[in-house]
Amino acid sequence: MLNRQGRPTTPGEAAPSDHKTFTGNKALSQIEPLIFETGRLETTGVDYEAPKSFTSRLGGFERKSEIGLPGLSEPEAMRHYVRLSQKNYGIDTGLFPLGSCTMKHNPRVNEKIARMPGFSDVHPLQPVSTVQGALEVMHTLSHWLLELTGMDAVALSPKAGAHGELCGMMAIKAAIAAKGEAATRNVVLVPDSAHGTNPATAALIHFVVKPVPVREDGTVDPAVVASLAGPDTAAIMLTNPNTCGLFEKDVVAIADAIHAAGGYFYADGANFNAIVGKARPGDLGVDAMHINLHKTFSTPHGGGGPGAGPVVLSELLAPFAPVPFVRHTDDGMQLVESVDEAANHGAHAFGRMTAFHGQMGMYVRALSYMLSHGADGLRQASEDAVLNANYVRACLADLMSLPYGNRPCMHEVLFDDAWLKDTGVTTLDFAKAMIDEGYHPMTVYFPLVVHGAMLIEPTESESRASLDLFIATLRDLAMAVKRGETERFTGAPYHAPVRRMDETRAARSPVLKYTPPQPILQAAE
Amino acid sequence: MGEIKYTKDHEYIRVEGDVAVVGISDYAQSQLGDVVFVELPKLGKALSKGDEAAVVESVKAASEVYAPVSGEVTEINSGLEAQPGAINEDPEGTGWFMKVKLADPSELAGLMNEADYKAYLASIH
Amino acid sequence: MRYLPLTPDDRAGMLAKIGVDHIDALFADIPSDRLLKHLPTLPLHKGEIEVERVMGRMASRNVSASSVPFFVGAGAYKHHVPATVDHLIQRSEFLTSYTPYQPEIAQGTLQYLFEFQTQVAALTGMDVANASMYDGSTGCGEAVLMAHRITKRNKAVLSGGLHPHYADVVHTLSQMAEAECVTLAPDVSGREDILSQIDGTVSCVVVQTPDFFGNLRDLRAIADKCHANGALLIAVFTEVMSLGLITPPGEMGADIVVGEGQSIGNALNFGGPYVGLFATKSQYVRQMPGRLCGETVDADGTRGFVLTLSTREQHIRRDKATSNICTNSGLCTLAFTIHMSLLGQTGLKRVAEINHANAVMLADELDTIKGVSVLNQSFFNEFAVRLPGNASHSVEQLAARHIMAGVPVSRLLPDAGLDDVLLVANTEVNSDDDRKAFVEALKEIL
Numbered sequence A: 001m002l003n004r005q006g007r008p009t010t011p012g013e014a015a016p017s018d019h020k021t022f023t024g025n026k027a028l029s030q031i032e033p034l035i036f037e038t039g040r041l042e043t044t045g046v047d048y049e050a051p052k053s054f055t056s057r058l059g060g061f062e063r064k065s066e067i068g069l070p071g072l073s074e075p076e077a078m079r080h081y082v083r084l085s086q087k088n089y090g091i092d093t094g095l096f097p098l099g100s101c102t103m104k105h106n107p108r109v110n111e112k113i114a115r116m117p118g119f120s121d122v123h124p125l126q127p128v129s130t131v132q133g134a135l136e137v138m139h140t141l142s143h144w145l146l147e148l149t150g151m152d153a154v155a156l157s158p159k160a161g162a163h164g165e166l167c168g169m170m171a172i173k174a175a176i177a178a179k180g181e182a183a184t185r186n187v188v189l190v191p192d193s194a195h196g197t198n199p200a201t202a203a204l205i206h207f208v209v210k211p212v213p214v215r216e217d218g219t220v221d222p223a224v225v226a227s228l229a230g231p232d233t234a235a236i237m238l239t240n241p242n243t244c245g246l247f248e249k250d251v252v253a254i255a256d257a258i259h260a261a262g263g264y265f266y267a268d269g270a271n272f273n274a275i276v277g278k279a280r281p282g283d284l285g286v287d288a289m290h291i292n293l294h295k296t297f298s299t300p301h302g303g304g305g306p307g308a309g310p311v312v313l314s315e316l317l318a319p320f321a322p323v324p325f326v327r328h329t330d331d332g333m334q335l336v337e338s339v340d341e342a343a344n345h346g347a348h349a350f351g352r353m354t355a356f357h358g359q360m361g362m363y364v365r366a367l368s369y370m371l372s373h374g375a376d377g378l379r380q381a382s383e384d385a386v387l388n389a390n391y392v393r394a395c396l397a398d399l400m401s402l403p404y405g406n407r408p409c410m411h412e413v414l415f416d417d418a419w420l421k422d423t424g425v426t427t428l429d430f431a432k433a434m435i436d437e438g439y440h441p442m443t444v445y446f447p448l449v450v451h452g453a454m455l456i457e458p459t460e461s462e463s464r465a466s467l468d469l470f471i472a473t474l475r476d477l478a479m480a481v482k483r484g485e486t487e488r489f490t491g492a493p494y495h496a497p498v499r500r501m502d503e504t505r506a507a508r509s510p511v512l513k514y515t516p517p518q519p520i521l522q523a524a525e
Numbered sequence B: 001m002g003e004i005k006y007t008k009d010h011e012y013i014r015v016e017g018d019v020a021v022v023g024i025s026d027y028a029q030s031q032l033g034d035v036v037f038v039e040l041p042k043l044g045k046a047l048s049k050g051d052e053a054a055v056v057e058s059v060k061a062a063s064e065v066y067a068p069v070s071g072e073v074t075e076i077n078s079g080l081e082a083q084p085g086a087i088n089e090d091p092e093g094t095g096w097f098m099k100v101k102l103a104d105p106s107e108l109a110g111l112m113n114e115a116d117y118k119a120y121l122a123s124i125h
Numbered sequence C: 001m002r003y004l005p006l007t008p009d010d011r012a013g014m015l016a017k018i019g020v021d022h023i024d025a026l027f028a029d030i031p032s033d034r035l036l037k038h039l040p041t042l043p044l045h046k047g048e049i050e051v052e053r054v055m056g057r058m059a060s061r062n063v064s065a066s067s068v069p070f071f072v073g074a075g076a077y078k079h080h081v082p083a084t085v086d087h088l089i090q091r092s093e094f095l096t097s098y099t100p101y102q103p104e105i106a107q108g109t110l111q112y113l114f115e116f117q118t119q120v121a122a123l124t125g126m127d128v129a130n131a132s133m134y135d136g137s138t139g140c141g142e143a144v145l146m147a148h149r150i151t152k153r154n155k156a157v158l159s160g161g162l163h164p165h166y167a168d169v170v171h172t173l174s175q176m177a178e179a180e181c182v183t184l185a186p187d188v189s190g191r192e193d194i195l196s197q198i199d200g201t202v203s204c205v206v207v208q209t210p211d212f213f214g215n216l217r218d219l220r221a222i223a224d225k226c227h228a229n230g231a232l233l234i235a236v237f238t239e240v241m242s243l244g245l246i247t248p249p250g251e252m253g254a255d256i257v258v259g260e261g262q263s264i265g266n267a268l269n270f271g272g273p274y275v276g277l278f279a280t281k282s283q284y285v286r287q288m289p290g291r292l293c294g295e296t297v298d299a300d301g302t303r304g305f306v307l308t309l310s311t312r313e314q315h316i317r318r319d320k321a322t323s324n325i326c327t328n329s330g331l332c333t334l335a336f337t338i339h340m341s342l343l344g345q346t347g348l349k350r351v352a353e354i355n356h357a358n359a360v361m362l363a364d365e366l367d368t369i370k371g372v373s374v375l376n377q378s379f380f381n382e383f384a385v386r387l388p389g390n391a392s393h394s395v396e397q398l399a400a401r402h403i404m405a406g407v408p409v410s411r412l413l414p415d416a417g418l419d420d421v422l423l424v425a426n427t428e429v430n431s432d433d434d435r436k437a438f439v440e441a442l443k444e445i446l
């Protein structure tokens, strides 16, 4: 018998794709209301039996007002967050060349291990005898970090890069105070190319920030440092490799100049991924450096955190490391939790950065990553990261402008907007057009020392085929700019879940939380 | 209307008798982008030339506004709080920041007139 | 190596395209005498099986909370987190995204941050909340600095009921920021006289409720006296679940509310990552640290969300920023907001009631043991008990019997003369059998 279920299998005469839908949805791209618009106050997605009757011991502090937060059933919650997730771009979606952020692959075995009950389901204040394995993770991670950096001690507890900066600068401040120079040494030199966290950190603990101009080639001139440094200099905060994607080739002379003036060398280690296994900060005169485990050591960025920012310290600063820290003794692992206890071990801990012991969940992931790569893999990863960035540079140098010339870079390559001059296309427009092409834009407008900066960090996680397509895409976009196809840029993105956002409106009259529409509010009363 | 003068930090000052109207130049507003917020000094505040007198913010930038001359703040443009966009639309008119009673009129001599300021802008580009 | 896609051929071809013949040519800026000639002295790469084995061995040397009757709290709490939460936060688009700097392809993150801020504001009874701090303790330190900026004074008064680690964090920060910080003596009863400390030189008073010892504290008189003296009241909590049942600090006059959000959505993780909650009044929003997400529209007029009021932050304001924070607790806020949306106010109130009921039952039972006394007038899910002897010692003995009894106060306050005081927490995960086992074992060892 003839099967009459046959149907057209070619698109035929399809209408143009600006077709409008009833729902406003576009197939997989769904408009998703706020939970406050769909949830109900009486709904809950968790089932608990009412407690047996008991006498309240709240002492009269019962909450009398309505909290005003609706709940969702489990399927509703699942769908809400899945739909939200579909409006996000992640490393797993595609190439994510966000300079200075090291968006490398996040191995899932790390997630699996971090969720072992022996790590995730352990309380920070359990008896130390019941957490020997957790302390061993901290101890082992410290060993790897010290070996890779050639430094003397490590303070694990800082919760992110900026917190690590704060920890390192506090150690420096404590060391200065211990020398009796607290009143006179209060200036911190910060190159103009530095990340905003550097000057913000220094200022937070009452150092005076003195900018250091960056020379023509994008690096810091030791002679300038020497001329700015003096008896009032507490430290320099130098990012190396720097935010222009260059290794500070005079780093040793800079360290010498700072040390000669009696100051300390704080290194921002955000870009450590370029040099793991190739060079050690401890061999370059560094006194303190934070390491972003969420960059170099693959712990997920999670939409903005959490991270971890352990700080490695030189011999001079090691005694000032904050509590807590782990001691390996004949009786097993010990945890030193107070400044007084630290003093019993000959240390002058400057204090405490955070409650408990830091980002254990990140330590586990970072250590798993290190074990996976091993010494050989870590070095290869850095070499590949640098190779990939240089490959992008070599393939785009003829079309886009390199502020410091077509010379080798580290793990990220910095372009400026000189090549866009008078085209009617800005760095921002170019970035937004990349979104339409399926890429996350590079870091834009940072560092501040070049105009219209575009900082591309492909990381070692990209294959050559992936890079080739990325390069071809950027070349096509660049050619389009040159051909004057301005609208492709100024109106972009056209294909993202939303178009360009009105940030002026958001800032002029800030709406920072949901407020129910008035009639509904009245009805509820 | 009195004569308008400019500073290298892109404030303008328009003298009307012994009172000066202070704001930021058209160039400054164009560099900042859409202004979203201003913080004005308190009425009666005594400013010395070069003091941080106000803060002006766009979405992606923030700038201090320095007192171009010394004197007491006699009036502030409180309308800017609700309408910061006036600074973009009419910086030297409705977008003024504050009025200052001149303490030392001789300080005006160090400032640029319109032609000098135009030349200065050309030189920094 | 499984994480590295480049093949040896790729590398050779790419070097050729770049125009160098060896990878080290790209590292030429590193002084040649500092370029490492050998691999670091660390083990070589391992496969997944081996890595899981090594890490699993370490994990097995820890006693996990779920494996024993568990009553440990003091700032981190064992709660049940629905399976949905951990599934959702592991979605690639959440897990592997960055801070939402490109809002058009980060609406997922931005919308949940907006929802999170709304939830935190409602729970604390405040006008606005930010997109998170690292944890409760660092949020507390930042709140003190914020109060100093607002009041233009620099003296903080800390209640003796503030979690000792939080007090240490504030002390360290204050000392480094050259500000004054006075801490009252630890106070098990919650009846300290903080009012007499408040005068016209004080910038802020920091009071925790429920406090470190579990007492619920009345903030109203403190708020009034602060305000009469031009000072701010900073209210702190370490157990966010309490806000399902007790009067929120915002209704008692607090100006800034900070606390630990771990209890909702987040595992114990041996102390981190956690999620710092930070809320304040509208008039102080420009002095707030951290990121803020706000509502706006796109070029087509469609509602959407962006990071806003960024001129407060380090990337724009540099040394004049309100804080140096950049990376915050992203994914932990997501876990928080998912769990909170599942609970809703109805579920939160219910689970908070269960916490309280379980704690009341245990307190009543412990109180009947000879030589043991509960010290609190009021509490939520944690309270202090006085034991006949050294509490650390008892905790060790009970641990040997596979019961995690709580936190000896002396671990955090070694010099307070409270060696016989134990903090005991009780949540919805504790069964009747857990409580019975605890009470029986305690009787045996005493």
Ligand SMILES: Cc1ncc(COP(=O)(O)O)c(C=O)c1O
Pocket: A100, A101, A160, A161, A162, A163, A195, A197, A239, A243, A268, A270, A271, A292, A307, A309, C325, C326, C327
């Ligand atoms: C160069 C540099 N320094 C410091 C930081 C701050 O690190 P975190 O975001 O982990 O606090 C970053 C990251 O954003 C950075 O790129």
